Amino acid sequence: MREGAVSAQEYMDACLARVREVDGQVQAWAFLDPDHARAQARAADEYRLSGQAIGPLHGVPVGIKDIIDTGDMPTENGSVLHAGRTPSRDAAVVTLLRAAGAVIMGKTVTTEFATRSPGKTRNPHNPEHTPGGSSSGSAAAVGAGMVPLALGSQTTGSTIRPASFCGVWGFKPTHGLIPRPGMFMLSRTCDHVGLFARTVEDLALLAEPLVAFDERDLDTRPRARIPFVEVVGEEPPLPPMFAFVKTPQWRHAADDTKAAFAELVEKLGDRVEEVELFPSASEAWTWHQIISEAEMAVNLELEWEKGRDRLSEHLRARIERGRGVRALDYLRALSRLRPVYGTFREIFEQRYDAILTPAAPGTAPKGLASTGEPVFSTLWTLCGMPAVSVPLMQGENGLPLGVQLVGPRDGDARLLRTARWLVGRVAK
Amino acid sequence: MREGAVSAQEYMDACLARVREVDGQVQAWAFLDPDHARAQARAADEYRLSGQAIGPLHGVPVGIKDIIDTGDMPTENGSVLHAGRTPSRDAAVVTLLRAAGAVIMGKTVTTEFATRSPGKTRNPHNPEHTPGGSSSGSAAAVGAGMVPLALGSQTTGSTIRPASFCGVWGFKPTHGLIPRPGMFMLSRTCDHVGLFARTVEDLALLAEPLVAFDERDLDTRPRARIPFVEVVGEEPPLPPMFAFVKTPQWRHAADDTKAAFAELVEKLGDRVEEVELFPSASEAWTWHQIISEAEMAVNLELEWEKGRDRLSEHLRARIERGRGVRALDYLRALSRLRPVYGTFREIFEQRYDAILTPAAPGTAPKGLASTGEPVFSTLWTLCGMPAVSVPLMQGENGLPLGVQLVGPRDGDARLLRTARWLVGRVAK
Numbered sequence: 001m002r003e004g005a006v007s008a009q010e011y012m013d014a015c016l017a018r019v020r021e022v023d024g025q026v027q028a029w030a031f032l033d034p035d036h037a038r039a040q041a042r043a044a045d046e047y048r049l050s051g052q053a054i055g056p057l058h059g060v061p062v063g064i065k066d067i068i069d070t071g072d073m074p075t076e077n078g079s080v081l082h083a084g085r086t087p088s089r090d091a092a093v094v095t096l097l098r099a100a101g102a103v104i105m106g107k108t109v110t111t112e113f114a115t116r117s118p119g120k121t122r123n124p125h126n127p128e129h130t131p132g133g134s135s136s137g138s139a140a141a142v143g144a145g146m147v148p149l150a151l152g153s154q155t156t157g158s159t160i161r162p163a164s165f166c167g168v169w170g171f172k173p174t175h176g177l178i179p180r181p182g183m184f185m186l187s188r189t190c191d192h193v194g195l196f197a198r199t200v201e202d203l204a205l206l207a208e209p210l211v212a213f214d215e216r217d218l219d220t221r222p223r224a225r226i227p228f229v230e231v232v233g234e235e236p237p238l239p240p241m242f243a244f245v246k247t248p249q250w251r252h253a254a255d256d257t258k259a260a261f262a263e264l265v266e267k268l269g270d271r272v273e274e275v276e277l278f279p280s281a282s283e284a285w286t287w288h289q290i291i292s293e294a295e296m297a298v299n300l301e302l303e304w305e306k307g308r309d310r311l312s313e314h315l316r317a318r319i320e321r322g323r324g325v326r327a328l329d330y331l332r333a334l335s336r337l338r339p340v341y342g343t344f345r346e347i348f349e350q351r352y353d354a355i356l357t358p359a360a361p362g363t364a365p366k367g368l369a370s371t372g373e374p375v376f377s378t379l380w381t382l383c384g385m386p387a388v389s390v391p392l393m394q395g396e397n398g399l400p401l402g403v404q405l406v407g408p409r410d411g412d413a414r415l416l417r418t419a420r421w422l423v424g425r426v427a428k
Numbered sequence: 429m430r431e432g433a434v435s436a437q438e439y440m441d442a443c444l445a446r447v448r449e450v451d452g453q454v455q456a457w458a459f460l461d462p463d464h465a466r467a468q469a470r471a472a473d474e475y476r477l478s479g480q481a482i483g484p485l486h487g488v489p490v491g492i493k494d495i496i497d498t499g500d501m502p503t504e505n506g507s508v509l510h511a512g513r514t515p516s517r518d519a520a521v522v523t524l525l526r527a528a529g530a531v532i533m534g535k536t537v538t539t540e541f542a543t544r545s546p547g548k549t550r551n552p553h554n555p556e557h558t559p560g561g562s563s564s565g566s567a568a569a570v571g572a573g574m575v576p577l578a579l580g581s582q583t584t585g586s587t588i589r590p591a592s593f594c595g596v597w598g599f600k601p602t603h604g605l606i607p608r609p610g611m612f613m614l615s616r617t618c619d620h621v622g623l624f625a626r627t628v629e630d631l632a633l634l635a636e637p638l639v640a641f642d643e644r645d646l647d648t649r650p651r652a653r654i655p656f657v658e659v660v661g662e663e664p665p666l667p668p669m670f671a672f673v674k675t676p677q678w679r680h681a682a683d684d685t686k687a688a689f690a691e692l693v694e695k696l697g698d699r700v701e702e703v704e705l706f707p708s709a710s711e712a713w714t715w716h717q718i719i720s721e722a723e724m725a726v727n728l729e730l731e732w733e734k735g736r737d738r739l740s741e742h743l744r745a746r747i748e749r750g751r752g753v754r755a756l757d758y759l760r761a762l763s764r765l766r767p768v769y770g771t772f773r774e775i776f777e778q779r780y781d782a783i784l785t786p787a788a789p790g791t792a793p794k795g796l797a798s799t800g801e802p803v804f805s806t807l808w809t810l811c812g813m814p815a816v817s818v819p820l821m822q823g824e825n826g827l828p829l830g831v832q833l834v835g836p837r838d839g840d841a842r843l844l845r846t847a848r849w850l851v852g853r854v855a856k
Contacts, residue, residue, distance in 0.1 A: 221649060294755035298763060301756075327722035327758035328729075328751050335726060 001059050004048065008059025008103060012041035015061050015105065019146045025127050027120045028141035030066040031073050032106030037061065040103040047101075056209055056229075058101030063141045063150035063196075066107040067114050067184040070094055077184045078110040078119055078134075081307045091182025092214050093151060093193055100209035105147050108137025111371060113300065114153055114186060117312035118371050124166055125399055129364040132162030133371030135194055139166040142196045149206045152194035155186050155292060156381055157360070157374025159194025163389040164359035164402030165372065169203050171195040171416070172377075174409045175384025176221065178207075179214030187295035188219065189334070190288065190381055200420045203388070204228035207412070231413035232420055239425075240353035240418045242268060242405075243275035247357060248282040249375040254362030256396040261358065264393070264403065267426060272356060278343055280336070281379060287333035288382045289321075294330045297322030340383060341409065348408040354418045355380075359402030363395035376404060386412040388419050392426055429487050432476065436487025436531060440469035443489050443533065447574045453555050455548045456569035458494040459501050460534030465489065468531040475529075484637060484657075486529030491569045491578035491624075494535040495542050495612040498522055505612045506538040506547055506562075509735045519610025520642050521579060521621055528637035533575050536565025539799060541728065542581055542614060545740035546799050552594055553827050557792040560590030561799030563622055567594040570624045577634045580622035583614050583720060584809055585788070585802025587622025591817040592787035592830030593800065597631050599623040599844070600805075602837045603812025604649065606635075607642030615723035616647065617762070618716065618809055628848045631816070632656035635840070659841035660848055667853075668781035668846045670696060670833075671703040675785060676710040677803040682790030684824040689786065692821070692831065695854060700784060706771055708764070709807060715761035716810045717749075722758045725750030768811060769837065776836040782846045783808075787830030791823035804832060814840045816847050820854060 001011060016034050023029060044059040069075045069087035071094075076082045094104060109119035111134040121136040123129040124144035131140040135152025139159075142150050143166030152159045154172045163170020171194065178193040185191060193210065197203040208228040213220045244265055246253075253261075265272050297304075297319050303311060304319050311319070347355075358376045365372050380387045386409070389402035405422065407415030429439060444462050451457060472487040497503045497515035499522075504510045522532060537547035539562040549564040551557040552572035559568040563580025567587075570578050571594030580587045582600045591598020599622065606621040613619060621638065625631040636656040641648045672693055674681075681689075693700050725732075725747050731739060732747050739747070775783075786804045793800050808815045814837070817830035833850065835843030 295759060297756050298759040301760070323754070323756050325755040326751070327753040327755045328725050330755035330758070331723060331726040332729070 008041040008044040009038065011059065012037055012061055012103065012105070015147055018144070022124065022144045023146060026122055026124050026140050026144050028108055028137040028144065028146060030076060030107045030109045030119070030137060033073070036072070037103065037105045044101060044103055055099060055101030056205060057097065060102050060149060061105035061147050062097055062102045062206070063105055063108045063138050063147040064094060065135050065138050065150070065152045066110045067153060068093060068151060069182040070104060070107065073104070073107055075107065078112045078114065079303070080310050081303050087182070089182070092179040092212065092217070093210055094182065096210050096212055108135070108141050108150060110134055111136060112312050112315055113184060114155060114158060115318065116314050116371060118368055122368065123364045123399070126364070129366050129399065130165065130368055130371050132165035132360070132364060134158040135162050135196070136371065138196050139163050139168060139170065142166070142168045142198060148198060149202060150196040152196060153183060154192045154194045154377070154381055155190045156288065157377030159196070160377045160387055160389045160402070160404055161360045161372055161374050163196060163391070164400065165364035167391045167400030169197050169200055169391060170389040170402070171203050171207065172381065172387045173207065173412045174386045176217070176219035177412060178210045179212050179217040179220045181214055181216040185299050187292040187299070189295060190292045192381065200232060200416055200423070201229070204232040204413070204416055226413050228413045228416065232416045234417060236353070236417055236421050239271055240421055241351060242272040242354055242356040243347065243352040244272050244356045245275050245277060247277065247376065247379065252361045252373060252375055253358055254395070257358055257362045257401060260393045260401060264426065275347070275352070280340065283336070284340070284379045284382050285375070287337060288378045290325055290329055290333045291382070293318050293322035294325040295322070297325070337382065344383060344385065345408055348411070353407070354415060355406040357404050357406065359389040359404040363397055363399035363401050380406045385409055386415050388415060390419050390422060392423060436469040436472040437466065439487065440466055440489055440531065440533070443575055446572070450552065450572045451574060454550055454552050454568050454572050456491070456536055456565040456572065456574060458504060458535045458537045458547070458565060461501070464500070465531065465533045472529060472531055483527060483529030484633060485525065488530050488577060489533035489575050490525055490530045490634070491533055491536045491566055491575040492522060493563050493566050493578070493580045494538045495581060496521060496579060497610040498532060498535065501532070501535055503535065506540045506542065507731070508738050509731050515610070517610070520607040520640070520645070521638055522610065524638050524640055536563070536569050536578055538562055539564060540740050540743055541612060542583060542586060543746065544742050544799060546796055550796065551792045551827070554792070557794050557827065558593065558796055558799050560593035560788070560792060562586040563590050563624070564799065566624050567591050567596060567598065570594070570596045570626060576626060577630060578624040580624060581611060582620045582622045582805070582809055583618045584716065585805030587624070588805045588815055588817045588830070588832055589788045589800055589802050591624060591819070592828065593792035595819045595828030597625045597628055597819060598817040598830070599631050599635065600809065600815045601635060601840045602814045604645070604647035605840060606638045607640050607645040607648045609642055609644040613727050615720040615727070617723060618720045620809065628660060628844055628851070629657070632660040632841070632844055654841050656841045656844065660844045662845060664781070664845055664849050667699055668849055669779060670700040670782055670784040671775065671780040672700050672784045673703055673705060675705065675804065675807060680789045680801060680803055681786055682823070685786055685790045685829060688821045688829060692854065703775070703780070708768065711764070712768070712807045712810050713803070715765060716806045718753055718757055718761045719810070721746050721750035722753040723750070725753070765810065772811060772813065773836055776839070781835070782843060783834040785832050785834065787817040787832035791825055791827035791829050808834045813837055814843050816843060818847050818850060820851060
């Protein structure tokens with residue numbers, strides 16, 4: 001596209017054709033106006049022809065999870081309470097995408113307020129299975145080839161799990177790397193912007209312009225540009241070393257997941273070692289629940305006050321639990337968390353380039369009532385560590401199964417490079 | 429001293445002579461070993477004579493509040509529970525002071541865990557009156573001429589109030605400007621390092637080397653050096669404009685305080701306007717209590733578990749209240765706070781260089797049972813705004829009465845420059 005071999009309009013037309021072909025079944029979009037998408041693509045082509053400098057995503061369509069504000073499209077946060085909501089301005093990440101030249105194709109389906117209650121989307125590989133959630137539409141749209149790139153979010157496992165289920169790359173960068181203003185906030189401590197793409201190179205292309213300091217997001221900070229694209233293109237100076245971590249959730253892993261990992265570990269030979277986490281890591285699932293539910297209770301307070309009868313039963317229960325949390329327990333969980341950061345840092349500094357662990361307990365469960373379990377993401381999300389789901393395996397049912405790699409905080413670009421190395425190694 | 433006109437040893441000897449003269453009555457020191465102090469001064473002189481580059485505080489004695497860790501002296505946090513505690517390393521600020529050449533003279537008396545229950549210190553201007561607290565010893569030691577500079581802390585009004593009562597300059601910089609690791613933590617949101625000196629120029633000299641990023645203190649961030657000394661030495665480009673703010677606490681102000689402020693406002697003429705705060709500001713006192721007590725409950729949890737019977741009744745009651753705070757109320761208070769920052773920023777951007785308000789309701793109360801009321805500091809502390817107590821007035825009883833100036837966050841050096849201007853203007 002940069003060279004003009006394919007115009008933005010041709011590319012968009014191909015995407016829209018694919019939407020017409022498969023979205024009747026997949027239902028990945030919460031809002032998609034083909035004319036508006038085409039008009040943006042046309043404007044991108046005209047801009048390029050004018051000879052002005054173009055951004056790294058010039059003319060590339062991106063799907064945006066419907067909890068991320070767009071000034072030109074509705075943003076309904078997956079709730080009837082916000083039906084018809086039309087924000088007056090773009091979220092920080094949408095502004096960054098537009099500045100990089102991207103075309104905001106449409107809004108993708110989210111579960112209710114990015115929590116558990118599912119939307120209409122189905123798994124592109126088998127419509128009887130869930131696409132995962134909460135970034136259901138983003139993962140499914142990329143998985144079905146309707147759009148090459150999409151944004152989602154992750155507060156527990158909302159990017160890694162649907163990426164695994166839909167057979168695409170999913171990336172949850174370090175906490176605070178990508179600014180969140182304009183994205184519906186559930187939990188300052190746990191919320192992250194998530195990224196979806198079909199290749200790791202595309203993931204790098206999408207990530208690079210999104211790293212920014214935003215003074216409205218207290219967890220971002222000024223930092224040097226991270227050369228994602230360049231780093232991902234490099235060979236690692238040494239073959240990476242992996243720590244295979246089963247986590248205290250291993251009992252939840254399906255038999256075919258366990259078998260697939262045994263095979264992968266064997267294939268990696270001396271490049272992988274099984275590592276058992278320090279004891280306090282097993283408390284992280286409780287800490288995550290305390291912290292995220294306490295923060296959700298405040299962030300959903302208005303919805304609770306004005307329309308709790310129109311929240312799902314599941315979400316009502318979580319808010320109710322969150323409202324009952326003592327500040328003492330909340331702050332204690334936060335304070336216990338901090339030393340864990342240091343312990344993980346040591347694991348990486350001493351020996352390992354990435355932790356290797358399942359992206360989900362297994363392939364996408366059958367049925368649409370549940371989006372599956374996020375338990376294999378909770379710990380890394382809580383600790384703000386970068387994680388990527390690599391579409392590398394299949395379950396016995398032929399559905400995709402992701403390998404999750406987790407890196408040290410701020411080791412995002414190297415983590416993607418390691419992931420690319422892994423794909424090459426396993427393909428051998 | 430820089431030129432060698434006075435050696436560090438001569439200066440220290442003069443300080444120690446003053447200690448012998450007045451400290452029997454004032455009792456500002458929790459720990460002071462004259463031999464150790466002299467040995468440090470001697471080492472400073474030897475270092476200077478060796479011709480090596482010297483720091484901005486070379487050979488200058490500094491008193492350190494006894495909640496700030498020193499690797500070479502005990503740090504007992506004002507509690508029998510920590511009696512005999514000897515930290516293995518210096519607090520971040522002590523490291524910075526030593527790097528700037530300062531001599532750590534000794535540890536100054538703090539109230540119990542920097543809260544309300546008083547230590548042994550008396551007001552240097554009248555031993556029947558409180559020196560204020562919680563940085564009682566630091567304020568009194570500087571006020572009595574036993575040391576030129578001292579560090580304290582402020583979680584509500586623990587620097588500004590004792591500075592006012594003891595007739596010295598007290599400075600509470602912007603939240604996060606000076607790193608806190610190694611200082612006993614009560615409340616991440618409200619804790620600040622506080623500074624004491626006899627002149628504003630000395631305050632600038634002390635502040636400059638203390639500004640630092642420390643990754644262990646999540647509220648600090650990398651920033652350019654702040655040229656405190658240079659800025660304080662400059663004339664303001666325009667005569668500053670003051671906003672006289674009575675705050676919702678004005679009813680607590682003593683009659684002589686009210687009269688002194690009326691006189692000061694008249695003297696400032698068209699350089700001051702009375703400003704009424706926006707309505708939500710009046711909630712800040714409640715928010716401060718919720719936030720600081722919830723955080724104290726966690727930070728004092730070990731003391732509560734192991735020795736609550738040896739805590740003061742007052743502190744036990746606060747911890748008990750803090751343990752009962754709901755995360756919902758804690759997080760709600762934090763979230764309401766954020767917009768207030770913006771409102772204050774506008775006040776300063778639009779018209780005013782500093783807010784002018786009492787440092788305390790009146791002069792130091794008689795008796796040692798109470799350290800006085802911090803109500804005129806609460807709001808600025810909670811909002812992390814820089815505040816300085818200027819020893820400019822006297823009460824009817826002849827005791828000192830401070831004028832508090834408050835500036836916008838990160839406007840620290842300019843605030844001190846404005847304070848210097850005020851002193852010159854009032855002296856005319």
